[in-house]
Amino acid sequence: MKSSSPASVPPSDLTALISRGLKGFKGSLPFHQFVLKVTSRCNLKCDYCYMFEMADDGWREQPRIMSDNTLSATASRIADHVRDHHLSSVQVILHGGEPLMAGPNYIATAAAKLRNAIGAVVDLRVQTNGTFLADSMLEVLTQHDVRVGVSLDGGQEANDAHRRYANGKGSYERVARSLHRLRERAPHLLAGILCTIDLRNDPVGTYTALREFEPPLIDYLLPHGNWTSPPPGRDPSAADAPYGIWLAELFDHWYSLSPRGCQIRMFGEIIHAMLGGQAAVETVGLAPVSLIVVDTDGTLEQVDTLRSAFAGAVATGLSVYTHDFDAATLHPAIVARQRGRDGLCAICRNCALHPVCGGGLYAHRYQEGSGFMNPSVFCPDLAYLIRHVHRRVSNDLASLNRRSGVMS
Amino acid sequence: MDGLSSEEPNPKDASPLIDVSGVSLDDVARMDDSVLVHSLNRILGDAENPDEVILASFSATI
Numbered sequence: 001m002k003s004s005s006p007a008s009v010p011p012s013d014l015t016a017l018i019s020r021g022l023k024g025f026k027g028s029l030p031f032h033q034f035v036l037k038v039t040s041r042c043n044l045k046c047d048y049c050y051m052f053e054m055a056d057d058g059w060r061e062q063p064r065i066m067s068d069n070t071l072s073a074t075a076s077r078i079a080d081h082v083r084d085h086h087l088s089s090v091q092v093i094l095h096g097g098e099p100l101m102a103g104p105n106y107i108a109t110a111a112a113k114l115r116n117a118i119g120a121v122v123d124l125r126v127q128t129n130g131t132f133l134a135d136s137m138l139e140v141l142t143q144h145d146v147r148v149g150v151s152l153d154g155g156q157e158a159n160d161a162h163r164r165y166a167n168g169k170g171s172y173e174r175v176a177r178s179l180h181r182l183r184e185r186a187p188h189l190l191a192g193i194l195c196t197i198d199l200r201n202d203p204v205g206t207y208t209a210l211r212e213f214e215p216p217l218i219d220y221l222l223p224h225g226n227w228t229s230p231p232p233g234r235d236p237s238a239a240d241a242p243y244g245i246w247l248a249e250l251f252d253h254w255y256s257l258s259p260r261g262c263q264i265r266m267f268g269e270i271i272h273a274m275l276g277g278q279a280a281v282e283t284v285g286l287a288p289v290s291l292i293v294v295d296t297d298g299t300l301e302q303v304d305t306l307r308s309a310f311a312g313a314v315a316t317g318l319s320v321y322t323h324d325f326d327a328a329t330l331h332p333a334i335v336a337r338q339r340g341r342d343g344l345c346a347i348c349r350n351c352a353l354h355p356v357c358g359g360g361l362y363a364h365r366y367q368e369g370s371g372f373m374n375p376s377v378f379c380p381d382l383a384y385l386i387r388h389v390h391r392r393v394s395n396d397l398a399s400l401n402r403r404s405g406v407m408s
Numbered sequence: 409m410d411g412l413s414s415e416e417p418n419p420k421d422a423s424p425l426i427d428v429s430g431v432s433l434d435d436v437a438r439m440d441d442s443v444l445v446h447s448l449n450r451i452l453g454d455a456e457n458p459d460e461v462i463l464a465s466f467s468a469t470i
Contacts, residue, residue, distance in 0.1 A: 032463055050468070093466070127468070194467060219467050255443050265467070268447070275451040276424030278462035287464040305468050356425060394426055396444050 028329040029338055030085035033291035034078055035304065038066045038110060039097035040296040044129050045166040048196060050224045050308040050363075051097070058311065062296040065102055070298040071110055073320045075117035081325040082120045089121035094146070095304070097296075100132035104140040111144035125149060125191060129163070131171055133178035138185050147191040149219075150179060155209035158201040179213040192217035192265075199233045199242050203250035207264075217263040220247070221283070224308035227367035227377050236377055244384025251385070255392060270389050273356040284382075285358040288338035292328050294320060300328050303337075309366035336372070337362055345373040357382040428452070 040062035042051070051059060066074075082090060092114055100107065107126070115122050126141070130150040141148060152175055153159040160170025182190055193215045195206065210218050222243060225231025233242050247266070254264050269279035279285025282303070293301040293314065298321050301314035316331050328334060336343045341354060348359045359365060360376025367374050376382060428451060436448045454460070 029461075029463070033466055035466060091465075095468070221467060258440075258442065260441055260443055260446060267443075268450075271443070271447045272450060274425045275428050275447060276426075277451045277454050280462050280465055282464040282466055285464065287462045289466075290463045291466045303466065303468075352425075390425060393444060393447075397426065397428070400439065400444070 028335050029288055029290045030081060030087060030329060031090075031290050031292045031325055032087065033091045033093065034074075035093045035095045035291060035293040036066065036071075036074060036110075037062075037096055037293065037296050037304075038071075038094050038099045038106070039101050040064055041101065042096060042098040042129065043101060043131060043165065044098065044163060044171055046129075046163045048162055048223050050305055058307075058314075059097070064296075065106070066110075066294075066296045066298075068109075070294075070296070070320065071113055072117075073298060074294050075114050077320045077325055078114070079117045079119055082118055084326070087120050089123060090118065091123040091125065092118075094124075094126040095293075096127075098129050098132065099126050100128050100137055104136045107137070107146070108140045108144060111140075111146055115144070123147070127151070127194070129171065130175035130178045133182055135181070135185075138182065138189075141189055142186045146189070148182065148189050149191045149194055150175065150182075150215075151194045151196075152176075152179070152210065152213075153195050153198065154201055154206035158198060158206055158209070161198060161200070162196070176213075183214060187214070190215055192219055194219045194221060196221045196223055197243060197246060198223070199246055203246050204253045207250055207253065207261075211262060215262055217265055219265045219281075220250070222361070222364065222378055222381075224305060224363060225377055226309055226364055227374060229308070230377060231364075234377060234381070239380050241380040241384035243378055244381035244388070247381070247385045248388040251389060251392070267389065270356055270386060271393055273358075274386070274390060274393060279356075279358065282337075283361045284356065286340040286355060287358075288340065289334070289362075290338070292325060292334075300325070302331070302333050303362065305361065305363040306333075306366075308363050309372075310368070313366075333372075345375060347375050351375075353383055353386050356386050 040059045041064050078090065094110065111124055114124065124145065125147045127149045130152060153163055156170065156172040159172040163171045165171065193210050193213065195210060195218060197220055223231045225234060227236050230236050251267055254261055254267060265281055266283060269281050269284050273279040273285045278287045280287055282289050289303065291303060293304050295301050298319045300316045300318040300320065302316060304314060306313040316328055318327050341349055344354060344359045348354045360378055360382055362372060364376040364378055365372045365374045428448060431448055431452065433452050436445055436452065439445045
């Protein structure tokens, strides 16, 4: 096991949080989502990967696969957490690296162990690059009711620009075959497709290519980056909004489809937050985050995407071997992401859009020297998109009102 | 960052950016299926379970 320092939150963040009452904060939530990094290696070498290609190379110190002992200790800790907090259900996501590299027997054993140990409904999922979904794996996933999220960035050209094997060969053909097989054999297991945005790709073309696989949901992700290491095409000092424009074009297409197309999570959550609801995704809105990551050696980590910020950003100094999950609920950075508006910087707190954008993804707020108490590096893009969505939805509601006489 | 317009709500005001308080589920049931109708059904459905704690879910690609 590696020993890691808990000092993963910049001092400026802690000072700001404490000044707004962290000391007296007793409202930390139990965890409902457990991300288990059952493997620490991947067979792809995607150029934007926060795990292997960014600031944190801690994966090198990890065992290649989560041992049976670590898996048992994790299952036992989750069971304790469920019992202590009277949770009726939890979600467990097998993640990596590429989790299906562990093989069907390992996945079957892990699924059975987790379901047997945890005394609650377990929504068991795997997030995969889609290159290991052979028949034998599909049988195991079906048998243990493990829902599947597949990462794919659009059609062949779009996907293979980034999602390649180490030898440079693109992964699209194999993943497309996997998705067709999944659709034929066990369509109910496909939870959705995760697509990382590349501004060079046509937004509508990307959506059309992904719809071919009939996912119930597509989750578009902004590429990782922050104020210190900006994402591609995003000049932090500029007020333009290349990602906002890209997403607005996609929104217009999606919003106008009849019959309605598959869900795009970011858009659905933005509209929901705009109408007064609580967005249920960490990329937008102010809903508290209640997830914890268990690394391959059993160490507990904050949300994995923080690896894109700086080396050690995810560390909590805790492990399933020595600590229960309650210890992690008190970690300042986890508490910070459960505090809604109070966890945001002053600029965001004073902006009318913050109930919708929620300050953006926590990892995107990082700046060397000032930590995470900043707006997202995508702030102009999020603002552009939210204003665009606001106009469309407001106009449509007004039009419905005129046509049907509702909302009078 | 500026807000939506000069007439936008105060950021400390908890009211939603778009007010749908005049819409009912019965109204929505008479409309053709669309993203907007789906969204209205969801928000009005949620309003019937005001105590439910909504948590933010995780998305990270592999």
